[in-house]
Amino acid sequence: MxxxxxxxxxxxxxxxxxxxxxxxxxxxxxxxxxxxxxxxxxxxxxxxxxxxxxxxxxxxxxxxxxxxxxxxxxxxxxxxxxxxxQATSAAPRGRVRLAAPMSFGLRHVAPALPAFMQAYPEISIDLQLDDRVVDIVAGGIDVALRIAELEDSSLVARRLCPVRGLLLAAPAYVASRAMPRRPSDLRDHPCLTYSYLASGRSWRFLDAAGQEASVVARGPLSATNGDALCFALEAGLGIGLLPDFLVWESVAAGRLVPVMPEWRPVATAIHLVTPAGGPRPPRVAVLLDFLAGRFGANAAPWSIG
CATH class of the missing domain: 1.10.10.10 (Winged helix-like DNA-binding domain superfamily/Winged helix DNA-binding domain)
Structure with missing residues (x-):
C-alpha cells in the first residue's frame, strides 16, 4: 500500500x-x-x-x-x-495563529502581545486581523477572538467580557438637531453603520423595562471597520452605534456624547474560539490564559459607567 x-x-x-x-x-x-x-x-x-x-x-x-x-x-x-x-517540554514553543477583528486587534491585542512574547520567548505569533468571520479550521487558525453572541457550533468558545454598544454623536450634532427619544425616531437622522454587524443594518435596543425595539439604520456612510466611522462621528455627520472598547476614550474626552440614553443597545461579548478535539498544545493553552487575563470580565479597561 x-x-x-x-x-x-x-x-x-x-x-x-x-x-x-x-x-x-x-x-x-x-x-x-x-x-x-x-x-x-x-x-x-x-x-x-x-x-x-x-x-x-x-x-x-x-x-x-x-x-x-x-x-x-x-x-x-x-x-x-x-x-x-512536546507537552513535557519545560517551555511552550512553536507558532500560534491568532485571528482578531481589525480595530480590537490594533487597539488592544497588538499592544498586549509584547508582554506575552517576553514571557514566552520560544512562541511566535502569526496575528491575522480581519473584521470578517473566518473559518478557523480551513484557515488553520489556533485561536480566534470573536465579538458576537455565538451560535452553537463544533468550535470551543470561552466567554471573556461583555461588550456594550453605545449610541453616540458629536456634541455639535446634538446641539443642532432634536434628538431621538425612541428607536423609531432614528429614521429621521443620518446613521453611520458598520457593514459586518451580525444583525445587518438593524439596530436593536432595550428600555428600562426590558422591552425590545429595533430600527433599520440608514445614512451617508457605512464601513467595514469601526475606526472609519469614528472620524465621521466626531466630525458631526450623524449618529453611530459602536462598541465601548472602540469609543470609550472619545466619550471620556467629550468628543462623543450618548444619544437616547433611555434605550440601550443589545449587548454582546468577546469570546476566545478554538477548534474542537484533540489535545490543546501548550503554546495555545498559555496564550488562551494570557488573553483571558487581559480581557476577562474584571480586566477590560474600556468599561464605561
Missing part, C-alpha cells in the same frame, strides 16, 4: 488558507518551487485538478474546495501530534 503524501496535503492546506503559493511557501519556510511540485504530485495522484492558476489569480476548483477542509484537518491533527509529543 502506498502511503499518503502527507507533506503535500499539508502544503495544499496552507495554499488554500493563504490564497497563494508564495504565502504558503513563506509560512512553511519552503521555496515556491517545492510548493508547486507538491501540488503537481497531488494532482497526479488524485487525477483531479485542485487549483485554477493564472498569472494574476489562484482559486480552488470544486474538488479543491472539498479537499481543502480535509487537508486542513489533517494538518491540524499532525500539529496536535507534535504538540502532544
Amino acid at each position: 502506498k502511503l499518503p503524501d502527507l507533506e503535500a496535503w499539508a502544503i495544499f492546506a496552507r495554499i488554500a488558507a493563504t490564497g497563494s503559493f508564495a504565502g504558503a511557501a513563506a509560512e512553511l519556510g519552503l521555496s515556491t518551487a517545492t510548493v508547486s511540485k507538491a501540488i503537481k504530485r497531488l494532482e497526479l495522484r488524485t487525477g483531479e485538478r485542485l487549483l485554477h492558476r493564472s498569472a494574476r489569480r489562484l482559486s480552488l476548483t470544486e474538488t479543491g474546495r472539498l479537499l481543502a477542509v480535509r487537508a486542513a484537518l489533517m494538518l491540524e491533527e499532525g500539529e496536535a501530534v507534535e504538540a502532544q509529543a
Whole structure:
C-alpha cells in the first residue's frame, strides 16, 4: 500500500488558507518551487485538478474546495501530534495563529502581545486581523477572538467580557438637531453603520423595562471597520452605534456624547474560539490564559459607567 503524501496535503492546506503559493511557501519556510511540485504530485495522484492558476489569480476548483477542509484537518491533527509529543517540554514553543477583528486587534491585542512574547520567548505569533468571520479550521487558525453572541457550533468558545454598544454623536450634532427619544425616531437622522454587524443594518435596543425595539439604520456612510466611522462621528455627520472598547476614550474626552440614553443597545461579548478535539498544545493553552487575563470580565479597561 502506498502511503499518503502527507507533506503535500499539508502544503495544499496552507495554499488554500493563504490564497497563494508564495504565502504558503513563506509560512512553511519552503521555496515556491517545492510548493508547486507538491501540488503537481497531488494532482497526479488524485487525477483531479485542485487549483485554477493564472498569472494574476489562484482559486480552488470544486474538488479543491472539498479537499481543502480535509487537508486542513489533517494538518491540524499532525500539529496536535507534535504538540502532544512536546507537552513535557519545560517551555511552550512553536507558532500560534491568532485571528482578531481589525480595530480590537490594533487597539488592544497588538499592544498586549509584547508582554506575552517576553514571557514566552520560544512562541511566535502569526496575528491575522480581519473584521470578517473566518473559518478557523480551513484557515488553520489556533485561536480566534470573536465579538458576537455565538451560535452553537463544533468550535470551543470561552466567554471573556461583555461588550456594550453605545449610541453616540458629536456634541455639535446634538446641539443642532432634536434628538431621538425612541428607536423609531432614528429614521429621521443620518446613521453611520458598520457593514459586518451580525444583525445587518438593524439596530436593536432595550428600555428600562426590558422591552425590545429595533430600527433599520440608514445614512451617508457605512464601513467595514469601526475606526472609519469614528472620524465621521466626531466630525458631526450623524449618529453611530459602536462598541465601548472602540469609543470609550472619545466619550471620556467629550468628543462623543450618548444619544437616547433611555434605550440601550443589545449587548454582546468577546469570546476566545478554538477548534474542537484533540489535545490543546501548550503554546495555545498559555496564550488562551494570557488573553483571558487581559480581557476577562474584571480586566477590560474600556468599561464605561
